[in-house]
Amino acid sequence: MKTPPLQLAEAQARLLALAPSLSVEHRAVAECLGHYIATPLHARRTQPAAPLSAMDGHAMRAADLPGPWRVIGESAAGHPFGGTVGRGEAVRISTGAMLPAGADMVLLQEDSARDGETLTLTGEPPAPPGRHIRPAGMDFTADTTLIEAGTRIGPAQIALAIAAGHSHLAVRRPLRLTVIDSGDELVRPGNTTRLHQLPASNGPMLCAMASALPCDISHIGPIADRIEDLAAALDGAHEADVVVTSGGASVGDHDLVRPALEAVGAKIDFWRVGIKPGKPLLVATRGNQVIIGLPGNPASAFVTAFLFLLPLLRASLGAASPLPRTIPARLAGPMGPGGSRMEFLRAHWDGNGVTLDELQDSGALSPLARANALVVREAGSERKEGGTDVPIYLLENGGIA
Ligand SMILES: Nc1nc2c(c(=O)[nH]1)N[C@H]1C(S)=C(S)[C@@H](COP(=O)(O)OP(=O)(O)OC[C@H]3O[C@@H](n4cnc5c(N)ncnc54)[C@H](O)[C@@H]3O)O[C@H]1N2
Ligand code: MOO
Secondary structure, eight states, rough: OOOOBOOOHHHHHHHHHHOOOEEEEEEEEGGGOOBBBBSEEEEESSSSSSSSEEESSSOOOGGTTTTTTEEEEEBBTEEEEEEEOOOEEEEEEOOOOOOTOOOEEEEEGEEEEETTTEEOOOOOOSSTTTTTOOOOSSSBBBOOEOOOOOOOOOOHHHHHHHHTTEEEEEEEOOOOEEEEEEEEEEEEESSSSOOOEEEEEHHHHHHHHHSSSSSEEEEEEOOSSOOHHHHHHHHTTOOOOOEOOOEEOOTTTEEEEHHHHTTTTTTTEEEOEEESOOTEEEEETTEEEEEEOSSHHHHHHHIIIIIIHHHHHHTTTSSOSSSOOOEEEEEESOOOOOOOOOOEEEEEEEEEEEESSSOOTTTTTTHHHHHHHHEEETTTTBBTHHHHHHHHEEOOOGGGG
C-alpha cells in the first residue's frame, strides 16, 4: 500500500469522519466535568428571579431624594421584606437581598448616616438611581439557551447548569480507550534496562494525555514484536471504542502493526501523513472501532496524539470543535526554511516570544518536557527572521486534552 502521504487537514477530516458515536446518558451535573454536553442547555429558571441589591445599604424610592427617610424594616439575603416601601420610607438591605416592592434605588451604607429609625443622605446618591440593583433576568431568563451542544463542561458550566435549575446533564457515555505499547526493546516502567532496552514510556504518556477526557482507559504492554502477540492484544481490546498503538507503524521488518491489524480483520483506512514528526501514522477500523497506530518515536507519538488521537476522542465524545487551534506568536529568533513535510517544532512560549528547542529529534523526550508549544512550520516555507509571527499550538497543561 504505497499511496502518497495525506496532508494534515485531509487526514484529520478522514479520521474524524470515523469517530464512533457514543450513546447519550444523563449524569449528575457535578460528575460532568470534562464531558461535552450532548444537547443545548436551556434555563429552567430566571436569574436573578427578582430584582436584587448588589450592595449593602438602604432601599427606597428615587423620587424621595434627598431624604431623609424613616427605616421601616429589613431585607436580607433569603429573608425578603414583606411590605411595600412608601413615600419617605426606606428598608435596610444587604447584598443579594430582594429589592422590596415600591423601591427603585439602593443608597450605599457609606453615603448615608443612620440614627435610630432616621436615615439621612451624607454622600452622593447612586447615578443612575438603579445602579446598585440587579434586575430580574440580568444573568439569564427561563427557556433561553445557555450552553450550546458540544461545549466542554468546566467549573463555570457546572455552576451555570446548577443555577439554571438542572440536576443532570445529557452527555455521551465514557469512551473505552485501550492503549498498547509494543516492541521487543521495551521494559515495564521501573524495571532494569539492559543496553538494548528502554522503559515503555509512550503508553503512560498517551494515557496521561487522554486522562482529563471522560474515558475508561486500559493500558496493555509492553508486548513483544510478534504478529500473534499484537493480534492477541487487539483481540482482547475488541470492546474498546478506540485502540491506540505506538511503534511498529513504519516500514521495517519488525513493524508489525499493519500485518497484525490485517490478522484481526481490521480495515486500514489510511497510512502516512505529510507531517514531521509523525509520518507513519496509521488509521484502521474494525466495525465501529477505530484503531490508530502512532509512530513509536516519543515526540512523534506525542504530536500525532495531539493532532489525531485527542481530536478523535473529543469528536466521539460530542465536542463541537474537536481539533486544536493555533494562535499567532512572535518568533524570538530566526527559523530556518521548511522541508518536504509540515513540521511541529517543540518550543517554549514565554508570553512574549516563542523559542524553538535546539533538539528537534523525534526520538528525544527532554525537549518535549521543556516545551509548552508546538511551532507550525509549513512544508517548503522560507526562512523567517526573529519578530515574525508564526502559528503555534499551545500545550496547555502539558498537552492534556
Ligand atoms: N527506512 C525508513 N525508516 C524509517 C522511516 C521511513 O520512512 N523509512 N520512518 C521513520 C519515522 S518518520 C519514524 S517516526 C519512525 C517510526 O517508526 P515506528 O512507528 O515503526 O516505530 P518503532 O520503529 O517501533 O520505534 C521507533 C522508536 O520509538 C521507540 N519506541 C517505540 N515504542 C515505544 C514506547 N512505547 N515507549 C518508548 N519508546 C518507544 C523505539 O524504541 C524506537 O526507538 O520510523 C523511522 N524509520
Ligand atoms: O516522522 Mo518521524 O515521526 O520523523 O520521527
